[in-house]
Amino acid sequence: MRRKFIAAVALVMVLTIALCSCGSGSNSVTPNNSGSNTKDYVFKSGSTTISMKAEAAPLLKALGAYKNSYEAPSCAFDGMDKIYSYGGFDLMTYAQKDKDLVSGVVLRDDTVETPEGIAIGSKAEDVKKAYGNFEKDATSATYTSENCKLLIIFENGVVTSIQYIALVEK
Amino acid sequence: MKKRIVKIVICVVLLAATVFMLQKLLVPKYATTNEEGILSSEYYANAGNNDVLFIGDCEVYTNFSPVKLWRDYGITSYIRGTPQQLTWQSYYLLEDTLRYETPKVVVFNVLAMKYAEPQNEAYNRLTLDGMKWSKTKLDAVKASMTDEETVASYIFPLLRFHSRWNELSSEDINYLFKTEKLSHNGYLMRVDAKPAGQVPDPVPLPDYTIGPKCWEYLDKIRETCDQKGIKLVLIKAPSLYPAWYDQWDKQVADYAAKYGLEYINFYALADETGIDYNTDTYDAGLHLNLSGAEKLSAWFGKYLKEKCGVEDRRSDAALAAKWAEREEFYEFMKEAQYKQLREEGAVTRYK
Numbered sequence: 252m253r254r255k256f257i258a259a260v261a262l263v264m265v266l267t268i269a270l271c272s273c274g275s276g277s278n279s280v281t282p283n284n285s286g287s288n289t290k291d292y293v294f295k296s297g298s299t300t301i302s303m304k305a306e307a308a309p310l311l312k313a314l315g316a317y318k319n320s321y322e323a324p325s326c327a328f329d330g331m332d333k334i335y336s337y338g339g340f341d342l343m344t345y346a347q348k349d350k351d352l353v354s355g356v357v358l359r360d361d362t363v364e365t366p367e368g369i370a371i372g373s374k375a376e377d378v379k380k381a382y383g384n385f386e387k388d389a390t391s392a393t394y395t396s397e398n399c400k401l402l403i404i405f406e407n408g409v410v411t412s413i414q415y416i417a418l419v420e421k
Numbered sequence: 422m423k424k425r426i427v428k429i430v431i432c433v434v435l436l437a438a439t440v441f442m443l444q445k446l447l448v449p450k451y452a453t454t455n456e457e458g459i460l461s462s463e464y465y466a467n468a469g470n471n472d473v474l475f476i477g478d479c480e481v482y483t484n485f486s487p488v489k490l491w492r493d494y495g496i497t498s499y500i501r502g503t504p505q506q507l508t509w510q511s512y513y514l515l516e517d518t519l520r521y522e523t524p525k526v527v528v529f530n531v532l533a534m535k536y537a538e539p540q541n542e543a544y545n546r547l548t549l550d551g552m553k554w555s556k557t558k559l560d561a562v563k564a565s566m567t568d569e570e571t572v573a574s575y576i577f578p579l580l581r582f583h584s585r586w587n588e589l590s591s592e593d594i595n596y597l598f599k600t601e602k603l604s605h606n607g608y609l610m611r612v613d614a615k616p617a618g619q620v621p622d623p624v625p626l627p628d629y630t631i632g633p634k635c636w637e638y639l640d641k642i643r644e645t646c647d648q649k650g651i652k653l654v655l656i657k658a659p660s661l662y663p664a665w666y667d668q669w670d671k672q673v674a675d676y677a678a679k680y681g682l683e684y685i686n687f688y689a690l691a692d693e694t695g696i697d698y699n700t701d702t703y704d705a706g707l708h709l710n711l712s713g714a715e716k717l718s719a720w721f722g723k724y725l726k727e728k729c730g731v732e733d734r735r736s737d738a739a740l741a742a743k744w745a746e747r748e749e750f751y752e753f754m755k756e757a758q759y760k761q762l763r764e765e766g767a768v769t770r771y772k
Contacts, residue, residue: 319619323662324704334621341621357624391627404627412625 292399294356294415295366296340303399303417307344307351311335314342339363345419358413365413369403373410378403444579447586448550450596456603456771457482457504461514461551463604464501468521470740472731473498475607476511476642477530480658483708487606488751489718491744494726495733499524500607503548505540507533509638510548513561515645517552526652526729529642531673531684532665537632539567549575564638603771605751610711612758613768617698617706620661629668636676643680652729659687659696659717661706683728687717694720703768711755 294301299313311317317335324331330346332354339362344351364370367381378392379385382401385392394401395418404412451458460482473496475481482502490496501514511529518524539545545565552558562575574581603609646653655677657665670686677684687694694717698706701713709717725731734740758768 319621321619321621321662322705323707336621359622393627402627404625414624 291396292394292401292415293366294340294358296337296363301342301353301356301415303353303355303415304419305353307333307342307353310342310353317342345417352417354417354419356415365401369410369413371410371413375405375408375410378405378410440579443583444577445597446589446593447582448578449546449582449585450592450600451547452592452596452601453770454592455547457609458547459551459600459603460607460609461501461503461548462553462600463551463602464499464518464607465521465553467499467606468518470743471497471499471522471524471606472734473526473528473725474515474518474524475500475502475528475530476506476514477502477528477658478506478533479504479708480530480532480660481528482604482607482609483611484658484714484717485721486608486610486711486714486718486751488608488744488748489715490722490725491735492748493719494722494731495735496722496725496731497734497740497744498606500604502530502607503551505533505536505544506548507536507540507565508635508642509564510545510561512638512641512645513557513564514548514552515642516557517555517561519645519649520555520557523649524651525731526654526725527642527646528654528656529639531655531657531669532660534631534635534639534673535665535669537634539565542567542570545570550578601772602750605747605754608714610714610751610754610758610771611703611708611768612711612755613703613762614700614710614712615703615705616700617661617702620706623664623666626666629666629672631669631672639676643682653682654729655682655684657684657686657688659691659694659709659713661688661698661702663707685724690720 291302293303296314299310301310314335314337317337319336321334321336322331323334332346333344333351335342335344336359339358339360341355341357341359342353343355343357345354346352358365358371361370361372364373365381369378369381375392382392382394382403389405391402391404393403398418400416400418402412402414402416403410404414449455449458457479473490475485475498479502482500485498485500487498487500490498499518501518503510503514506514511533515527545567549558549562549565552561558575559572562572566572571580643653645651655673657670657673665686665688674684674686676682687696691698696709696713696716701709701716703710726733754772757772761768761770
């Protein structure tokens with residue numbers, strides 16, 4: 252009887268410990284993500300195609316010298332968010348494990364345009380033709396693809412900002 | 422029958438002890454990485470006798486030095502700041518603090534007003550896991566949770582971290598039952614400097630309206646302070662990045678004017694405070710280093726004394742003795758970091 256009791260207690264403790272090792276999900280509480288880049292909104296600079304969540308290193312090499320860069324650490328977690336300014340656009344990256352991935356592209360002036368032909372200064376009607384409809388009198392339009400949110404902001408029917416934003420799990 | 426009951430009790434106690442130990446082992450310790458995670462719990466050993474309470478995100482725990490406020494003005498203060506502390510979390514940390522003491526002034530940093538909704542479990546944990554259990558904590562958890570989180574995982578963190586067993590390190594053993602003091606009444610010291618350089622232009626937003634949940638909880642902070650006779654001061658700490666948009670600033674300034682509150686945007690006061698973003702920040706313009714925090718505290722201490730009537734308490738012998746210990750730890754950490762700078766060329770750890 253006594254042996255049975257000890258065996259039962261031991262079994263409960265072993266099961267409890269085993270429960271702790273059964274998880275196979277992410278243990279990290281640090282934001283992370285994964286995904287492929289297919290059929291996405293992308294930005295092109297010359298012959299370089301910039302997809303959201305793509306590895307930044309080969310893109311930076313292909314884009315050549317930037318005008319300015321800035322590093323912004325998060326409040327608590329490891330890794331730096333980085334911003335590279337190329338004049339007409341800014342390329343933003345975030346750290347994931349030992350790599351920097353593209354978190355966004357912001358078009359800064361009308362020297363660059365999207366592959367669909369929209370630039371700062373374009374008319375809202377042209378945006379509709381290029382990307383699809385949005386609500387009348389809207390001050391912004393958002394188009395989402397697999398890895399990218401394309402945000403276009405208007406003022407008085409004219410595009411004032413174009414932003415490619417990576418869809419990253421929080 | 423009696424024997425059977427004894428056996429059941431033994432069984433339950435052993436099971437509870439096993440679960441307790443496993444939970445202790447598996448939860449993150451925040452001892453050598455993500456150290457900010459222990460800021461929330463450090464308050465309880467320092468509760469009481471704080472005339473000024475700071476609440477908010479990293480812009481309070483890196484930018485104000487309670488030791489400087491004490492040294493220069495005899496002002497007692499505590500910073501209940503945590504990384505990306507959201508407005509509702511600031512409210513609940515205020516409510517939690519009021520369980521232990523009633524400060525004369527509450528200082529709330531408004532940067533987190535830009536977040537209209539719960540953001541991220543990782544940051545929630547850094548603020549909430551260290552709070553002592555109470556109805557306040559439960560309410561804070563409910564207000565903060567993202568869709569993927571559960572209240573049960575905060576009550577029993579083992580449910581959240583049970584699969585962390587394959588990440589365990591010596592830190593989990595060494596800090597199983599102990600924590601080491603990190604902050605100076607909530608202030609997290611960094612002595613190194615990194616000039617700001619050229620900060621990128623802010624990215625335009627489609628909508629600059631501050632979210633209703635932020636206003637709801639700012640109302641709660643204000644009403645709670647009113648009920649307790651506490652003076653509430655709204656601040657925006659000095660920083661170059663991330664952007665604090667003029668549109669946000671105006672909404673907060675309008676709110677302050679509507680309710681007769683003080684709102685100080687320190688970015689606009691750089692000449693008065695003497696903050697130099699080439700020497701007074703350790704990460705290129707986001708957070709102040711020790712030099713910057715002491716400059717800001719010197720200016721703000723004068724304001725607290727002259728405009729808020731916060732008293733000089735240096736003549737209280739018991740308090741003075743307690744603050745002398747804090748000053749000693751402050752000097753110890755300062756020297757330890759300067760030593761790292763001299764010998765290693767960088768600050769890689771707080772002590």
